[in-house]
Amino acid sequence: MLAAVCREYGGPEVVRVEDFPTPVPGPGQVAVRVRAAAVNFSDVLLVAGEYQVKVPPPFVPGSEFAGVVESVGEGVTDLAAGDRVFGTGIVGGFGEVALGRSESITRTPDGIPDTVAAAFGVAHRTSYHMLRSVARLQPGEQLVVLGAGGGVGLAAVQLGVALGATVTAVASSAAKLEAAAANGATHLVDHRASNLRTALKETLPGGADVVLDPVGGDLAEPALRALRWRGRFVTVGYASGTIPRIPLNLVLLKGIEIGGMQLRDLGIHAPDELRRNEAELIALFAAGKVTPHIGATFAFADSAAALRHVADGHAVGKTVLEIAPAR
Template identity: 70%
Template sequence: MTDVRAAVCRRHGPPEVVAVETIPPLPLGHGQVRIHVGAAAVNFPDVLLVADEYQVRVPAPFVPGSELAGVVAEVGDGVDGLAVGDRVIRTGLFGAFAQEAVAAAASVTRIPAGVDEKLAAAFGVAHRTAFHALRSVARVEPGEALVVLGAGGGVGLAAVQLGVLLGASVTAVASSTAKLDVAASYGATTLVDHRAGDLRQALRAALPGGADAVLDPVGGDLSEPALRSLRRGGRFVTIGYASGVIPRIPLNLVLVKGVQIRGLQLQDLARDGHAEFLRTEAELFDLLATGRVVPHIGATFPLDEAAAALRHVADGHAIGKVVLDVTR
């Protein structure tokens, strides 16, 4: 087998430590498939893994990248239901930024017919996280008021799209007019630039009756004012800390307002609520297959510019998803 090109992190540090090189192909084990990668998406946790600042540590050297789309090129022993030529997406902790990847068959899902590989690669992490958070954790209902922090990012913009589809009135909070304009194009009805003034006052003015739910992939200084915007009995879901700061929430707010604070990690939800998880997955993939949900790709880079793509995400410039076109 011929060597493959891959973006490799040989020491932890800033995005610029990642360099594209030629590496030997990985061996194919029992229950695994080999995938010829067409596209891979870049997520903020990829930046944290490279910096060795994620909650799970990956020793260097490793190939970053948590989600990819491609074609099955080889099937290992013990694999049922997948064949050479199947178009699939795969989500995992690392390994996506390469021309070829090896993955457990259980970790891949077929791409619906007619869905482009770049869109499929951009779909897995953000839309799954957002949809499970909205459906299974926040349990958003039609007519409710939903606040989405980080509404210009991958998970945040996915939450805007999906919140609108679920019938919620969505207030998008982001750091620039450009990001808010995109959120508006996907149905957000109230737009708040948190860098333009006091977020607590802005949310109070926008939602005088209070929000029913808040989705927070950002953390930092945005979490407390968003929590304060909830009506009594509202739901706050924390799903990440793109700001780099884990917030300290005064528990008296939870007591006085009677709100619920819950966290979401997809692997835990899949394990603890397996039947509901599978139902929600099926519903979400139907939305993708029928075109009712289309991931927003704000920037595309070739594999050779993987470090630049990571820097683009690290510096907060991404709108929606950033994708590596591995075929270029």
């Protein structure tokens, strides 16, 4: 098969489309003929050898994909060849055939294009589980989303609105804030054009109920200060590259809750809650109430350019590779 292959750690340009062995599903695995794949910042880090999990080269990057089941391994009974699906994994998505564990593969709702399905899984699942299970977001609450122009951020904007909150989007450019507004944000804050602490105080004089932070770095503390008494601060990731140090006296004085969670841990420790969240989220997706914002689409041959686009912070929402002709 053809695949975008990383044969040595480095920048996105080390990835080249070439022949690579076609993977064969083992027990509990599903082989998917890939039509589209999403490009995430974690893929950039994996290629650079800087992700929290190292995959030794050579490997095929790509953690999100969508297409058609080609074959299934021993023990897989809930999926069959010909099923339209989308799935996730650490690597493998940027190839004509990708493998996934059966539990990480989901049937694509009718009417959803493969490009959209490929871009849905990671960002929307991350945001929904954080808002639903960690933040316990309620209708009528004020939600601040940092990094609101990225995949997780824009998903959080959409889902916050779907859950009945009023959303304040914080991002680094007019284009990203425009996308956030188009996805339901009521208030827009460009943190590069103003002091974030002051801007949030002016925007939300009564304070925010919840802050969702996939960025970290210098944005975390001023956003935390914007919370009202007993507000909830949810840490999702550190796209800035810096893990923030939070002054705990602020937590004490405001009675703030700080929470976070890795998705795999929810499945281990609260499987019933995970199943509830998943059913609610897929229902929203199938009904068209939430959908990924795809800011850029690249041809398969331009896989390195797609990774560079994400690495340089140009992505608005999700970036997608078209592995096979659109259907």
